[in-house]
């Protein structure tokens with residue numbers, strides 16, 4: 001049984017610079033996400049951080065990644081354009097891309113969307129209720145009708161993104177805002193999922209329901225095994241995507 005190779009990438013700044021955040025995520029946000037995915041048999045999970053050589057996103061690492069999960073906030077600009085472009089191309093070649101919380105402003109996501117990707121926001125300890133509006137979608141697997149987070153950062157529309165191909169979750173906040181909090185797109189051969197919760201000041205990534213969503217999304221975003229398209233007389237480079245036998249696999 002081949003496992004889906006997931007790389008959890010985190011800028012890893014808040015957890016090192018703030019004692020309060022370090023208490024919540026002593027092993028980093030990436031550590032908590034990796035631990036959560038590790039509870040599902042489908043995945044082989046690695047982590048990488050901004051302080052690594054080539055930001056931990058060298059060609060070889062990306063070529064051996066089926067699904068890249070990304071968390072960033074303070075240092076979007078420190079990703080060199082060349083590396084952002086490398087990630088974008090890997091997505092077009094079929095790598096799944098899960099973009100979490102404030103990562104809606106990370107360079108590879110903004111490049112893939114083609115809009116500014118900004119939104120309204122407010123840190124005010126408000127309640128978030130995430131409505132699962134497409135219960136038949138694979139990312140909604142094993143979820144209740146809605147999920148409540150007692151305290152989260154508030155995001156509000158307008159969220160300046162292209163209309164998602166599929167909208168799976170919509171959030172309501174106790175301050176009155178609504179937000180498209182679970183958005184799917186396809187770009188080239190790759191699948192992209194944006195998931196809103198996960199502000200660094202709250203222990204959101206330890207929750208079983210949030211971990212179920214990330215597992216569902218990583219499974220959904222894995223490379224498909226369709227034919228490599230021929231564009232003009234040139235085959236799209238697809239050799240880096242390992243063909244995975246999912247026929248006998250434990251589903252998250």
Ligand code: ZN
Pocket residue numbers: 101102153198199200
């Ligand atoms: Zn935040």
